[in-house]
Amino acid sequence: MSGLEGKVLVAQGGGPTAVINQSVVGAVIESKKYPEVTHVYGALHGVSGIVNEQLVDLTEATEQNLEAVAATPSSGLLSTRDKPDEAYCRKIFEVCRSHNIRFFFYCGGNDSADTCRIVNQEASAAGYDMRVIHVPKTIDNDLRVTDHCPGYGSAAKFVAQAFAGVNLDNRAIPGVYIGVVMGRHAGFLTAAAALGRTYPDDGPHLIYLPERPFVTEQFVEDVQGVYAKYGRCVVAVSEGIVDPNGRPIAEQFTGGEKDAHGNVQLSGTGALGDLLSKVVKDSAKIKRVRADTLGYLQRSFLGCVSAVDQREAREVGIKAAHYAIHHNVDGSVAMKRVGDYAIEYFLTPLETVARHSTSMPDDFINSTHNGVTDAFVKYARPLLGRMPTLERFSAPAVDKIYNK
Amino acid sequence: MSGLEGKVLVAQGGGPTAVINQSVVGAVIESKKYPEVTHVYGALHGVSGIVNEQLVDLTEATEQNLEAVAATPSSGLLSTRDKPDEAYCRKIFEVCRSHNIRFFFYCGGNDSADTCRIVNQEASAAGYDMRVIHVPKTIDNDLRVTDHCPGYGSAAKFVAQAFAGVNLDNRAIPGVYIGVVMGRHAGFLTAAAALGRTYPDDGPHLIYLPERPFVTEQFVEDVQGVYAKYGRCVVAVSEGIVDPNGRPIAEQFTGGEKDAHGNVQLSGTGALGDLLSKVVKDSAKIKRVRADTLGYLQRSFLGCVSAVDQREAREVGIKAAHYAIHHNVDGSVAMKRVGDYAIEYFLTPLETVARHSTSMPDDFINSTHNGVTDAFVKYARPLLGRMPTLERFSAPAVDKIYNK
Known part of the structure; x- marks a missing residue:
């Protein structure tokens, strides 16, 4: 036991996922079981809601309400794109101290882990005893240490079901179909399109990831090859694909609008899909070419969730409360895959997850840079749960x- | 009884839906019950597969296989965009006669109904006794006579779940979100976005349909009004919106590529969404604006089906066999809504459904041309089945x- 007595604060940062509320609700319900926890607060809009003291008292939410929100996609406590620096984190800590918050659980990606790390340092430096736990979530699956990230399985399931469907559609009315999938640096989500295949000739026939240079001429040749073989072609492309110089393909043909982090806007525009579509029409001389950008549906569609992902997201939230309140330690909750398929949860130091992210390992990508390997499929399959x-x-x- | 003895031929035309296989399988299984039916054939790729004699013998498909295909989205017999003229229809009839096909069931929209009408005429003119039934399907819900079309409910469910999700996402990270929905002339599918609302401030806050002129200045004003009120705005726009002169908005800003029917390509491109996004950024001075085009996912996503739609699609297929084989009549199967909510099936003459289509009635559209009425919601709600x-x-x- 920590011996600490005070409040718990939970918040959500970054892009929503289909199961991020499971983590929050897991942490809230578990925290309420400890007598040393006086209240469980939630901050609205992540860290920005902490510094602005937009707090709600989740101690007063009924378990029925909590469970209903747990089953709802997107961030029930709302989110933020803020990446706090030291001064910002000091303010987070000061607000926490003013409310006697002794346990802070922040659901997010590597930036959120970094916020946890700095807030923890600030509290330490001020001699204020406060446990900070990073609760992993991201549809990109790009966190270090953990086998995979809660949120990824459900988004991957959506992508797989989307490609399984458009493949059937493309069989019915043949042509070239290009689906653009989220993922700026890591190709895990785009790769999940492969999980939508059932028959040997099912698409996606080609998959392009940000981990490998995208060579337009090779892409055209690949599409022509598949089209010659099957009379149709389904392509999954990551929004983050880059040319051999490392320059985003999307940047070359969009206005290059920058988002809150100074990155080129990739999501919420159909420009990349339309560009690739034009390339195929012009260079491969194929008439029926269609491109869709899967967009925000990938992370927030109501009613497409992996039961495995849901359970794991819940568990990392519950574990956060355990580690902080019972074990009196800081860190990031991580998952280790054992057997085929089970998960062991453990705590890893915040600095091992903070800031830097990871991407697809080499053995998940094929040698021709236009597909994934069986090793990837084996890795991803259990995360999606039961597929239709x-x-x-x-x-x-x-x-x-008549025609004989 | 018809007294006719011979084969049944089933085919699918036009855009796939999530439940079109239910209709085919309903017709196949029901037809097999009649001793006068010697075989049940399926044509691959619709009418084009008839004239090319790409036929398969569905009599040999097991019921287990048939049921598994019934639960699979998209056209299991594959489809075509061909709109047959008289010469084409004569050939369809000739192929049918050569195989002693006496019952022809064609699943499709108004163009497919027209094909049924002409084939029926050709058979009549040749003195060949042959029953032709049009089995309704379309995600656009634009067929005349019938209360609604099989295929619409599932596509509407997808659209509603998509907007329910993006609304949650947009609440978490506020901005303007524009979702472009299929529908060239009829706004039913776009209107279904309204079924994704739960709370009073939930989006879509604005809905633009092809039935009303789209005035860009008014659109910008509408978005600014919602944004001022909620700090965010979710918009559903039909791909088929037209300016006050009846010119498609999409045509003005895309290359104006024509599809197989000489229409401007609307689906499979993000151009319209990107254009509207730019308009909002430039004119409304709102920074975070995102646009998604729901694209082909709307009609083929694996794992999003309305149970009501599924049952109705099955029933119209079964009824087709009843009408043709048992009652010896031609026509288009239609649905009448009774009570709240039940369906009575009936047969309507082919010419009442053929060629011309319908669109949203006036009382389904609000007076400010940027939303739907309660009458529409009441109409559409039962068609979607159980929503998450x-x-x-x-x-x-x-x-x-701290900040007090």
Whole structure:
């Protein structure tokens, strides 16, 4: 036991996921079981809601309400794109101290882990005893240390179901279909399109990831090859693909609008898909070419969640409360894959997860840079939970009479 | 009884839906029950597969296989964009005669109904006794006579779940979100975005339909009004919106590529969304503006189906077999809404459904041309079946201490 007595504060940062509320609710319900916890607060809009003291008292939320929110996608406590520096983190800590908050749980990606690290330092430096736990979440699956990230499985399931569907559509009315998937630096989400395949000739037939240079001429050649073989072609492309000089393909053809972090805007625009579509029409001389950008549906669609992801997101929230309140330690909750397939949860130091992110390992990407390996499929399959199945008619051809 | 003895031929035309296979499988299984039916054939790629005699013998498909395909989205017999003229229809009929096909069931929209009408005429003129039934399907919900179309409910469910999700996402990280929905002339599918609302301030806050002129200045004013009120704004726009002169907005800013029917390509491009996004950024001076085009996911996403739609699609297929084989009549299967909510099925003459389509009635559209009425919501609600629910945290605000 920590011996600490005071309040718990929970917040959510960065892009929402389908299961991030599971983590918050797991942490809230678990925290309420400890007598040394006087109140469980939630901050609205992440760290910005802490410095502005936009706090709500989740101690007063009924378990029924909490469970209903847990099953709701997106960040129930709302989110922020703020990346706090030291001064910002000092203010976070000061607000926490003023409310006698002794346990702070922040759900987010590597930037949120870094915020946790700095807030923890600030509290330490001020001699204020406060436990800070980073609760992992990201649809990009790009956190270090952990086997995978809560939020990824559900987004991957959406992407796989989307490509399974558009593949059926593309079989019915053949042509080239290009689907643009989220992921600035890590290709995990785009790679998940491969999990939508059932039959050997099912698409996506080509998958392009930000981990490998995107060479336009090679792309055209790849598409032509698949089209010649199947009379159609389904392509999954990461929004973050870069040319051999490391320059984002999207940057070259969009206005290059920058987001809150100074990055080129990739999501919420169809420009990259339309560009690739034009390239195929012009260079490969294929007429029916369609491009969709999966966009925000990938992370927030109501009603597409991986049960495995849901349970793991809940567990990392519960574990956060355990580690902080019962064990009196700081860190980031991480997952280790054991057997086939089970998860062991553990705590890793904040600095091992903070700031830097990771991307697809080499053995998950094929040698021709246009697909994923069986090793990736084996890795990702259990994370998506149960997938809807599909089937084709199994009926013999009829001999021709009229045209014979 | 018809007294006719011979084969049944089933085919699918036009854009796939999530439940079109239910109709085919309903027709196949029902047809097999009649001793006068010697075989049940399926044509691959719709009418083009008939003239090319790409036929499969569905009599040999197991019921287990048929049921698995029924639950699979998109056209299991594959589809076509061909709109047959008289010569084409004569060939369809000739192929049918050569195979002793006496019952032809064609699943599709108003163009497919027209094909049924002409084929029926050709058979009649040749003195060949042949029943032709049009089985309705379209995600656009634009067929005449019928209360609604099989295929619409599932696509509407997808759109509603998509907007329910992006609304949650937009609450978490506020800005303007524009979602472009399929529908060239009829706004039913775009209007379904309204079914994604739960709380009074939930988006979509604005809905633009092809039935009303789209005035850019008014659109900007509408968005500014919502943004001023809620600090965010979610917009649903039909891909088919037109300016006051009836010119498609999309045409003005895309390359104006024509599809197989000589229409400007609307789907499979993000151009319209990106244009509207730019308009809001430039004119409304709002920084975070994102646009997604829902694209092909709307009609083929694996794992999003309305159970009501599924059952109705099945029923119209079964009824097709009843009408043709048992009652010896031609026509288009239609649905009448009775009570709240039940369906009575009936047959309407092919010419009442063929060629011309319908669109949203006036009382479904609000007077300011930027939303739908309660009458529409009441109409559409039962078609979507059970929707996933969502909830917000219900917790009181905490008094400020640090910033007080």
